[in-house]
Amino acid sequence: MLRFPNAKINIGLNIVEKRSDGFHNIETIFYPIPLTDGLEIADSNKETIYNFSSSGIPIKIDDKDNIVCKAFDLLYRKCNIPSTNIHLHKNIPFGAGLGGGSSDAAFMIKMLNEKYKLELSFDEMKNLAGQLGSDCPFFIANKPVFAEGKGDIFSEIHIDLSGYYILLVKPNIHISTPEAYSRVAPSQPNKSLKELITEPIQNWKNLIFNDFENSIFPNHPKLGNIKNDLYNMGAVYASMSGSGSSLFGIFKDEPECPEIWSECFCWKSRL
Ligand SMILES: C[C@@](CO)(OP(=O)(O)O)[C@H](O)COP(=O)(O)OP(=O)(O)OC[C@H]1O[C@@H](n2ccc(N)nc2=O)[C@H](O)[C@@H]1O
Numbered sequence: 001m002l003r004f005p006n007a008k009i010n011i012g013l014n015i016v017e018k019r020s021d022g023f024h025n026i027e028t029i030f031y032p033i034p035l036t037d038g039l040e041i042a043d044s045n046k047e048t049i050y051n052f053s054s055s056g057i058p059i060k061i062d063d064k065d066n067i068v069c070k071a072f073d074l075l076y077r078k079c080n081i082p083s084t085n086i087h088l089h090k091n092i093p094f095g096a097g098l099g100g101g102s103s104d105a106a107f108m109i110k111m112l113n114e115k116y117k118l119e120l121s122f123d124e125m126k127n128l129a130g131q132l133g134s135d136c137p138f139f140i141a142n143k144p145v146f147a148e149g150k151g152d153i154f155s156e157i158h159i160d161l162s163g164y165y166i167l168l169v170k171p172n173i174h175i176s177t178p179e180a181y182s183r184v185a186p187s188q189p190n191k192s193l194k195e196l197i198t199e200p201i202q203n204w205k206n207l208i209f210n211d212f213e214n215s216i217f218p219n220h221p222k223l224g225n226i227k228n229d230l231y232n233m234g235a236v237y238a239s240m241s242g243s244g245s246s247l248f249g250i251f252k253d254e255p256e257c258p259e260i261w262s263e264c265f266c267w268k269s270r271l
């Protein structure tokens with residue numbers, strides 16, 4: 001079974017308050033984008049519970065620390081799963097605010113449920129995903145939502161960016177999510193993002209912001225410069241995604257990836 005776990009962008013991100021469990025309540029819009037990894041599972045005749053291999057962008061961690069293996073382990077402990085071969089092809093940059101690892105883990109849960117007919121309900125899969133990371137539950141349904149709480153309480157929204165182009169730029173800067181949260185002073189937004197997102201996209205530039213930008217741009221001016229460049233290139237809306245370090249622009253006409261970003265990961269697609 002072969003599936004393609006996709007990345008997400010955050011359109012707006014308010015860090016509302018620090019919680020007693022150390023996490024933060026946030027408000028954000030999760031929007032899936034068609035930049036994908038490849039994840040394959042197949043029957044194995046080995047004795048180990050899984051055999052993991054990977055290709056594409058190298059992640060220098062032990063196999064057991066890879067979140068797809070953690071997802072497999074979680075289901076193995078709960079359900080009756082036979083030995084499985086797992087192959088992950090990594091294409092989504094990590095430490096990028098694109099949720100690639102979270103998506104791999106959520107897809108692993110959905111794929112095991114389908115392949116081995118585990119009959120886990122949507123809510124059961126969402127709860128299991130929540131044990132692996134705050135961003136994981138989103139990828140179970142994987143459609144645009146307004147998210148609250150840790151990023152795991154969803155309500156439906158109707159935004160449709162189809163027909164627009166996205167240009168994504170990820171410079172060679174790695175930002176750790178826990179560190180990014182530790183540098184932000186939480187505050188209640190004046191107006192909820194759920195209301196602001198109903199404005200036409202042309203108005204988002206002056207209304208919808210990612211709170212991480214205020215603490216990250218001063219330490220990494222290159223990121224703020226890329227956001228300005230995206231607007232100068234004609235983006236209708238531009239922002240950092242999640243805790244960075246990728247930036248995205250939404251364009252009406254197909255953009256080009258300029259030469260100045262030849263050192264960066266640069267990707268574009270029609271939405
Ligand atoms: C910032 C966001 C925005 O979508 O995404 P990324 O930039 O990582 O993609 C998410 O909130 C990241 O979610 P995720 O990457 O799954 O984080 P987790 O593994 O659950 O948590 C890593 C650490 O981040 C902090 N954390 C995470 C989520 C949250 N709502 N509050 C937090 O304070 C905690 O310190 C936690 O120990």
Ligand SMILES: Nc1ncnc2c1ncn2[C@@H]1O[C@H](COP(=O)(O)OP(=O)(O)O)[C@@H](O)[C@H]1O
Binds near residue numbers: 099
């Ligand atoms: N399958 C995986 N893909 C990406 N990162 C992974 C994976 N498994 C574990 N990780 C670790 O999780 C961290 C965060 O990855 P990811 O969720 O893709 O990025 P981000 O938090 O920027 O959205 C990485 O720095 C990496 O060390």
